[in-house]
Amino acid sequence: MRILGIEGTAWAASAAVYRFDPDAPLDADADPFIETDAYQPESGGLHPREAAEHMGEAIPAVIEAALDAADGPIDAVAFSRGPGLGPCLRIVGTAARALAGTLDVPLVGVNHMIAHLEIGRHGSGFDSPVCLNASGANAHLLGYHDGRYRVLGETMDTGVGNALDKFTRHVGWSHPGGPKVEAAAADGEYVDLPYVVKGMDFSFSGLMSAAKDAYDEGAPVEDVCFSLQETTFAMLTEVAERALSLTGADELVLGGGVGQNDRLREMLTTMCADRDAAFYAPEPRFLRDNAGMIAVLGAKMYAAGETVAIEDSAVDPNFRPDAAAVTWRDDESVVIDPVERPERQGAEAVVTVGDDRVTKRRLPKAYRHPALDERLRRERTVAEARLTSEARRHGVPTPVVRDVDVPAATLTLDRVGDRDLGAALTPARARAVGEHLATLHDADIVHGDPTVRNVRLGDDRVFLIDFGLGYHSGHVEDHAMDCHVFEGSVRGTAVETDADAALTAFESGYAARGPEAVLSRLRDVEGRGRYQ
Ligand SMILES: C[C@@H](O)[C@H](NC(=O)OP(=O)(O)OC[C@H]1O[C@@H](n2cnc3c(N)ncnc32)[C@H](O)[C@@H]1O)C(=O)O
Ligand SMILES: Nc1ncnc2c1ncn2[C@@H]1O[C@H](COP(=O)(O)OP(=O)(O)OP(=O)(O)O)[C@@H](O)[C@H]1O
Ligand SMILES: [Fe+2]
Numbered sequence: 001m002r003i004l005g006i007e008g009t010a011w012a013a014s015a016a017v018y019r020f021d022p023d024a025p026l027d028a029d030a031d032p033f034i035e036t037d038a039y040q041p042e043s044g045g046l047h048p049r050e051a052a053e054h055m056g057e058a059i060p061a062v063i064e065a066a067l068d069a070a071d072g073p074i075d076a077v078a079f080s081r082g083p084g085l086g087p088c089l090r091i092v093g094t095a096a097r098a099l100a101g102t103l104d105v106p107l108v109g110v111n112h113m114i115a116h117l118e119i120g121r122h123g124s125g126f127d128s129p130v131c132l133n134a135s136g137a138n139a140h141l142l143g144y145h146d147g148r149y150r151v152l153g154e155t156m157d158t159g160v161g162n163a164l165d166k167f168t169r170h171v172g173w174s175h176p177g178g179p180k181v182e183a184a185a186a187d188g189e190y191v192d193l194p195y196v197v198k199g200m201d202f203s204f205s206g207l208m209s210a211a212k213d214a215y216d217e218g219a220p221v222e223d224v225c226f227s228l229q230e231t232t233f234a235m236l237t238e239v240a241e242r243a244l245s246l247t248g249a250d251e252l253v254l255g256g257g258v259g260q261n262d263r264l265r266e267m268l269t270t271m272c273a274d275r276d277a278a279f280y281a282p283e284p285r286f287l288r289d290n291a292g293m294i295a296v297l298g299a300k301m302y303a304a305g306e307t308v309a310i311e312d313s314a315v316d317p318n319f320r321p322d323a324a325a326v327t328w329r330d331d332e333s334v335v336i337d338p339v340e341r342p343e344r345q346g347a348e349a350v351v352t353v354g355d356d357r358v359t360k361r362r363l364p365k366a367y368r369h370p371a372l373d374e375r376l377r378r379e380r381t382v383a384e385a386r387l388t389s390e391a392r393r394h395g396v397p398t399p400v401v402r403d404v405d406v407p408a409a410t411l412t413l414d415r416v417g418d419r420d421l422g423a424a425l426t427p428a429r430a431r432a433v434g435e436h437l438a439t440l441h442d443a444d445i446v447h448g449d450p451t452v453r454n455v456r457l458g459d460d461r462v463f464l465i466d467f468g469l470g471y472h473s474g475h476v477e478d479h480a481m482d483c484h485v486f487e488g489s490v491r492g493t494a495v496e497t498d499a500d501a502a503l504t505a506f507e508s509g510y511a512a513r514g515p516e517a518v519l520s521r522l523r524d525v526e527g528r529g530r531y532q
Contacts, residue, residue, distance in 0.1 A: 001075045003302060004066055004099070005032070005295025006059070008092030009084025009112050010051055010137065012288070013037045013058035015066035017074070018295035022303050032292040034285065035065040041175050045165055052087035059095050066291070076100075076307065078108035078298020080115070082319030083137070089315035097310050106307035108298045112289075113321040114149055117142055118300065119293035120253030124280035128251065130243045134236055134264060135256030135289075136161030136176075141200055141243045142321055143492060144329065149321045150492045152243045153200025156481075156525075160232060161258045163204040167228060170212045171221055181225045182261050188226025190371050191219060195231055197469065199449050199485030200239045200246070207231060229263050230369040237267040237367050238347070241275065245347035246422075246453055246489060250277045259287040270367040275345060304328035338423040346453070348380070348468060353415060357402065360384075362409035362468075377409040380468035385411060387445055387467035394443040396436045397463040416463040417456030424457055425494050427505035432462035433486060434509025440464075441479040441514055444472050450482055451489035480521035483510065487522075 001022050007014040014036040037058035039051050067074070079096035082089055100107040117131035130152070131142045140154035158166070161178055168177025193210050196203045207228070215224050240252055252272055258264060265281050272279035286292055301307075304327045316323075344351045352359045362377040364370075385404040392398045403412035421429055433455055440447060447454075448469030456463040473479075486506065490499045507519055 001299070001302075002070050002072060003108070003295045003299045004063070004070065004074045004077050005110075005291040005293075005298050006063065006077065006079040006092055006096050006099075007112070007289055007291040007294045008055050008059060008088050009080050009082070009289065010088055011039045011046060012290060013039070013055050013062055014289065014291035015059075015062040016291035016295040017066045017070040018292070018299050020299050020303075032295050033066060033069040034290055034292040035062045035069075036290060037062055043174070045162075045169055045175050046085075048085045048087055051085055052091060055088045055091045059091060062291075063095065063099065074103050074105055076106045076108055076298065076302045077103070078110050078294050078301070080112040080294055081109040081313070082112065082316035084112060084317060086315070086317040089317060093313065093315040097313060100310070106302070107310060107313055108301045108306065109308045109313050110294050110297050110301065111319050111321055111324045112294070113138060113140070113142070113319075114324060114326075115293040115297045116255030117149065117253065117321075118297045119286045120255050120280055120282050122296050123282045123286065124251070124253055124278075126251040126253060126278065126280060128249060129253045129280070130240065130247060130249045130251070131253050131255055132236060132240045132268070133255045134160050134258035136165070136258070138256070139202070139236065139258075140321070141239060143243060143247050143249065144326065145247075145492060146495045148324070148326055151320070151322050152246065152488065152492045153202065153239045156198075156201055156203040157205040158208075160204065160236065161256070163208050163232070164228065164258070167208055167211050167215075167224075171215055176257075178258055178261065181228060182263065184222045184225035185229045185263070186222075188220070188222035188224070190230060190369050191223050191227045192371070192375070193227050193231045195235060195372070195376065197235055197238055198481050199451060199469070199488065200242050201481070201485065201488075202235045202239055204232065229261070230372060233261070233264045233267050234368045234372055236264065237271050240268060241271050242347040244275065244277055245345075246451055247492065250275075252277055252279050254279075254281040255287065257288040260284045267367040271365070274366060300328040338419070340418065346466075356415055358399070358413045358415045360411045360413065378406060381406055381409045381411060383470050384466070384468040387470040388413070388465075390443070391440055391445060391464065391467065394439055394445070396439050397458075397461045398467070399463065399465060413465075416465065417458045417461075419457045420453050421455035421457060421462070422452035422489075422493055425452065425490065425498060425502050427501045429455070429457060429462050430490070430502035431505040431509035433464075434506040434511075435513050436462065436464055437479075437482055437486065438510045438512070438514030438518075441482070441518065444474040446471055446473050446478045447482050448485075450486045452486075452493055453489070476515075476517050476521050477525075479514070479518045480525050483507075483518065483522045484525050
């Protein structure tokens with residue numbers, strides 16, 4: 001069989017043909033033919049109108065080249081339905097419908113972000129990886145769970161490539177900026193920049209403003225580029241490690257154009273090796289936008305009967321990866337391990353659990369620059385000690401802190417509970433988490449990482465642990481983010497009906513003690529389209 005794939009969400013006008021045997025497992029070595037015509041802006045960043053003009057001009061020829069290479073009949077036409085720039089998507093949608101009509105074959109509507117993930121799963125042969133998408137307009141972590149790709153974490157503002165591109169625009173370099181940052185970084189030295197991770201979500205806006213300011217104030221551009229890479233990629237690597245830790249997965253794949261960066265791949269390789277996880281990054285032509293990934297996912301969807309009628313095939317510029325039902329696979333990624341082990345490797349620390357006491361050591365992370373590593377381990381050890389105690393004074397059950405050794409980044413805590421919430425979620429327990437978070441927020445404390453792994457269950461009490469990402473804030477936005485982190489961790493690990501019941505209870509617990517404004521901001525946070 002032959003699937004023709006068409007990609008055109010932004011800069012890449014691309015078409016591909018993928019041949020496969022529908023009666024055999026997909027062959028990871030069978031190479032799609034790919035033809036791409038890239039849009040290169042004359043100045044500044046991507047202009048949506050110019051990008052669409054380029055798309056309109058370039059698409060017919062790349063499709064022609066793919067049809068020539070097909071060397072036989074096409075069985076289906078797959079195209080990127082979104083997310084992406086509306087004007088580009090509409091051109092590609094129209095071309096795909098016309099072609100499917102002319103060839104009289106079915107149409108397959110592909111989610112571009114899922115395609116970035118599936119091409120890695122396909123190439124690696126992994127069963128159930130967590131996927132880090134590091135692309136221009138997006139940055140997020142996906143894990144397959146309960147019939148969908150769940151968004152375990154994502155950028156709260158711009159995509160990672162766009163963030164780098166904005167910095168290079170500021171210093172007058174041409175688009176795309178990512179490769180230029182990488183080249184300049186080779187001669188740079190480290191300077192401190194803001195590092196923002198909230199649970200498995202993260203933000204680049206403060207970091208990029210600080211980088212621009214540093215440059216404007218005379219810091220050598222090589223140093224800023226070096227530090228931008230060190231900081232941005234350490235954030236992505238950290239959240240990827242958190243996602244592995246939360247879901248119990250031991251495979252990671254990378255997708256997206258920023259994945260072409262050697263330093264990012266090096267950090268992910270180191271992180272995975274240190275926790276005995278397998279890592280796979282596709283070759284560059286499958287990382288950046290390309291129709292090969294659309295054709296390969298198109299083949300899987302087609303084989304599963306996932307075609308779309310012309311009248312239902314409208315494009316969607318905000319097509320989120322968790323909006324697509326995944327009908328072409330039936331295994332499961334999330335394996336919550338309910339066994340209480342005496343030594344646990346969390347995402348950040350090694351925790352040794354004794355009869356009454358627990359020792360938590362934040363060991364150095366080899367993937368991070370030593371200066372950044374030192375700073376994070378110290379700041380988080382101090383924050384955890386302080387906020388764990390402060391929370392308890394406000395009536396939230398937390399472990400008593402027995403000892404703090406800041407230079408060794410080590411805490412000794414009372415042992416609390418006998419299970420993590422992830423292993424035994426109920427509405428009543430989720431409700432208690434809602435009450436506890438509202439109590440913290442009322443005292444201007446943000447937990448920073450309230451996932452189901454950071455809630456411990458005692459006989460009749462629900463404890464919050466792991467305040468290392470916590471800080472003081474009275475802002476509604478920060479309080480809503482805390483709730484968002486909890487809800488994301490429930491959605492990413494519990495089956496839908498259990499998650500629905502738990503989150504209803506969580507929100508009613510929150511509402512009983514906290515202001516309505518936080519829950520309504522939570523709806524805004526969830527609804528924000530992040531394609532910008
Ligand atoms: C929706 C779709 O249109 C969008 N596609 C996209 O952003 O193109 P992609 O090919 O995945 O990524 C392009 C980005 O990748 C960055 N990039 C390319 N090479 C890089 C490198 N060596 N280091 C860092 N960034 C790099 C570029 O600067 C640019 O921002 C997306 O996937 O988000
Ligand atoms: N005080 C405690 N009492 C009992 N168990 C604990 C305690 N502190 C930690 N644990 C156990 O160790 C695990 C990891 O601890 P913690 O979350 O503090 O580390 P971490 O490295 O920050 O992990 P992650 O970032 O993955 O949540 C917890 O999920 C819990 O099972
Ligand atoms: Fe992309």
